[in-house]
Amino acid sequence: MKTLFAAALCAALTLSACATAPTAAPSDAVVSSPATAGNITVTNAWARPALAMKMDAVTETAGHSMDGPVSGAYMIIENKGAADKLLNLSTSVAEAAEIHQTTESNGMMMMEPMPDGIDIPANGKVEFKPGSYHIMLMNIKEDLKPGSTISLTLKFQSGQEMVVAVPVRENQ
Amino acid sequence: MKPARKDSTNLILSVICAILVTFGVGLILSFGPVLYQQLTQPSFNASPSSIVKDPPKAVRDFVLTNQNGQAVRLSDLRGKPLMLFFGYTHCPDVCPVTVADFVQVKKKLGDQAGKVNFVMVTVDGDRDTPAVLKNYMKTFDTSFIGLTGSTEEVKSIAADFGASFQKQQATGTEASYLMAHTSFSYLLDAQGRWRLAYPFGTATDDMTQDLQKILGES
Numbered sequence: 001m002k003t004l005f006a007a008a009l010c011a012a013l014t015l016s017a018c019a020t021a022p023t024a025a026p027s028d029a030v031v032s033s034p035a036t037a038g039n040i041t042v043t044n045a046w047a048r049p050a051l052a053m054k055m056d057a058v059t060e061t062a063g064h065s066m067d068g069p070v071s072g073a074y075m076i077i078e079n080k081g082a083a084d085k086l087l088n089l090s091t092s093v094a095e096a097a098e099i100h101q102t103t104e105s106n107g108m109m110m111m112e113p114m115p116d117g118i119d120i121p122a123n124g125k126v127e128f129k130p131g132s133y134h135i136m137l138m139n140i141k142e143d144l145k146p147g148s149t150i151s152l153t154l155k156f157q158s159g160q161e162m163v164v165a166v167p168v169r170e171n172q
Numbered sequence: 173m174k175p176a177r178k179d180s181t182n183l184i185l186s187v188i189c190a191i192l193v194t195f196g197v198g199l200i201l202s203f204g205p206v207l208y209q210q211l212t213q214p215s216f217n218a219s220p221s222s223i224v225k226d227p228p229k230a231v232r233d234f235v236l237t238n239q240n241g242q243a244v245r246l247s248d249l250r251g252k253p254l255m256l257f258f259g260y261t262h263c264p265d266v267c268p269v270t271v272a273d274f275v276q277v278k279k280k281l282g283d284q285a286g287k288v289n290f291v292m293v294t295v296d297g298d299r300d301t302p303a304v305l306k307n308y309m310k311t312f313d314t315s316f317i318g319l320t321g322s323t324e325e326v327k328s329i330a331a332d333f334g335a336s337f338q339k340q341q342a343t344g345t346e347a348s349y350l351m352a353h354t355s356f357s358y359l360l361d362a363q364g365r366w367r368l369a370y371p372f373g374t375a376t377d378d379m380t381q382d383l384q385k386i387l388g389e390s
Contacts, residue, residue: 051311066346072265110351
């Protein structure tokens with residue numbers, strides 16, 4: 001009887017844990033499946049956690065519509081065909097998703113927006129990684145918690161469009 | 173005979189003198205450089221990636237506002253070594269890498285984690301209000317201290333470390349502006365003296381080892 005009770009309690013706890021905290025899984029366990037469309041394959045995608053804020057709290061001092069919290073996303077884009085170009089990205093969790101490059105000049109770190117997109121060489125790859133190319137997610141609209149997954153839509157010059165599942169990982 | 177004896181005594185004395193001088197010069201020549209090196213070398217055996225501030229530099233005291241809206245004086249934080257970084261929250265790449273490195277360092281310190289303060293001073297006081305800083309620190313470690321103040325104030329604090337920043341007029345982005353900034357981290361000891369600087373991307377093991385040594389000093 002005791003064992004049965006314990007088992008039931010265990011099951012109940014597991015269920016409630018699932019119901020209340022679907023994002024509680026260890027972040028390392030979340031792996032983005034490689035996404036492929038045409039000649040393009042995206043692997044190792046991940047995004048930084050960020051917490052949405054009420055806009056009135058943000059605009060109190062800043063006053064610009066894009067001054068909300070930000071996040072960064074990374075991935076490896078591999079191209080097995082002719083030269084292509086990633087033109088832009090979009091997501092439902094942020095107001096904008098821009099391609100930026102971190103550059104260093106005279107000891108100063110800065111970000112260089114790449115509004116025209118980024119070339120993906122024929123039979124080559126482009127790596128978005130910390131300290132280099134990254135995707136800046138602006139004005140986060142909902143909490144990006146470690147363990148959760150967001151989706152990013154990538155548009156290429158070739159006309160190819162693909163949706164990539166991007167897990168949110170602990171900041172690293 | 174007397175003068176002759178005096179001469180021989182003089183000769184012996186001169187020879188002894190010459191031997192002693194030669195020996196002395198030899199000693200200085202052979203051990204001098206080592207001694208000189210020991211006297212001038214930084215006394216602190218720091219990790220290879222760090223830049224040692226030798227002698228340690230007393231940091232000018234300052235007051236800024238933390239993420240809870242409270243005034244924090246740098247000297248109030250004495251008693252614990254401190255890792256310091258100048259960054260901003262609307263920074264998707266370099267700043268979170270450094271603050272996340274601080275999270276790793278804290279983890280690696282294990283039992284000693286509570287003996288170190290981790291501080292980010294924002295270089296973007298216009299947007300980084302205490303509320304925004306608080307929201308940001310939640311994604312790292314709520315025990316980390318986020319400090320904000322006027323641009324003038326933070327500029328002069330940063331200058332004491334040789335750090336600088338400026339608004340970057342952004343084109344090709346929807347952001348109202350971006351910030352260009354130096355990206356070093358600084359280690360202050362429990363007496364509030366600046367001891368080490370780390371370039372962006374320094375291994376967290378190096379910072380951890382240095383902190384452990386600093387903690388072992390007291």
